[in-house]
Amino acid sequence: MSKIIDDKPKPTIGDRAKDAVDGVQGSQAWSSVFRPGSIFRKGYTDSPRNRSYVIMNSVLYHLHPVKVKRHAVKVSYTLCLGGLSFFLFILLTVTGIFLMFFYRPETTAAWNDINNLQTSVTFGLLVRNMHRWGAHLMVLAVFLHMARVFYHGAYKPPREFNWVIGVILLMLTLLLSFTGYLLPWDQLALWAVTVGTNMMGYTPVFGQEVRFVLLGGAEIGAETLLRWYVLHVLFLPFVIVIFMAIHFWRVRKDGGISGPL
């Protein structure tokens, strides 16, 4: 009897690891996280079916179809500008949330908070820089994306409405950048916003009223800072995300990106 037991091969570390992986992947918890067909359930070997499953059984399916037109993946056609605009928005959200931990929208505290962030918070200066330059880059990317779409005639039927959404997104991007401009509460912020909002006051009929509501008074002050903070971190991101969702949805519904030329 003992001989038979001895003949049984001892499991190697590799076997044990494989058993452990199989055990985890076979568990109810694991399969509750990953959908049937997910590559995290059944592994990935390169095949047309698995290539489809990568998209179909992941959250990416909300953004991308399983297949796209061959010319649509050419970087020289889109220059990735739309995707990069979206990515910069995500980057700005992440860095912006970090900045919110160290910032109070009060005229007595705002500038000091930014100053402390730069001097005393680990990576504070770096993250603030990334937020600033990322914001300028996003304005540029959205603008160039619009130019690219125009030159490709991509706004033509059936994509007219998506172009309109795109113009709204461009304006929202400018507004997001502009509202963020005031928040450091330094001389640059105050006077740039003064110049910008003075122009707005010349709008006929309701110009002064809109300016009054936006500034929370006749001149820029503590109320303006609070209002623009809320606009910048909550209201405008909320609105722009809704319009982005419509924009991306329409891209797919209108038959993917335009072209080829």
Added chain:
Amino acid sequence: MTEIPEHLLKRAAAARDKAKVEPAPAAEEAPGDSRIPAHLLQRSKAAKTSKDAPAAEPAGAVAVADKVGAVVAAGPAEGGVPIGAGPGGHTQRLLTVVKSGTIQDVKAVPVDKVHTWPHLLAAEFVAALACTALTFVFSIFVHAPLLELANTNQTPNPSKAPWYFLGLQEMLTMFHPMVAGVTLPGVGMIALILAPYLDRNPSNKPEDRKFATSIHTVHLMFWAVLVIIGSFFRGPGFNFVLPWVDGLFFEL
């Protein structure tokens, strides 16, 4: 790897075996063995020989039938299952070929497509990484401006709007504020929104869109030049300066 269902594989194997066991009729006896009724075949032969016969209804039909015979004959020569013969031994006659698009309106033309993963996702991932790297490295070396605390009693000279509004501010030097700050940008934005409805040209080929391309380029260049002048060529009092002589009056 595409997986072929078991029953289809079996059926294909059976068909192959059948073709091997009973070799299809040889080519020379094909016309006689084409399973076309003998009287029809006779009629066709007669029609063929009498060349003066007008191209009446039987002649047309027969000519087709003859062709079917040829097809049936050609099939076995290639060593497969006879093409024209169905499982019940039926022979179809080819009456006419309707090409797609002649009667039906084919709307969905096949499109050359590739898988999003990896073709698109890989490119997007690299672009996102490059973008992050660019922002990251730039942020290490160039710091965002933080001037002294805001002071409503001390107006800096010059006071400039953010760069993307400097085109508007530049126009303030030329027009009444309502025109420069409201009318012109308003008209520009409305024109931009209405562009797809104003442009009735259905083509997206650059060579067909010279007017649209030109006017858009002029529009973009107009703003770009104004922004550049406003950013770099305006100094104290918003007067014209040369940046290489008087220095930069510009903060991002």
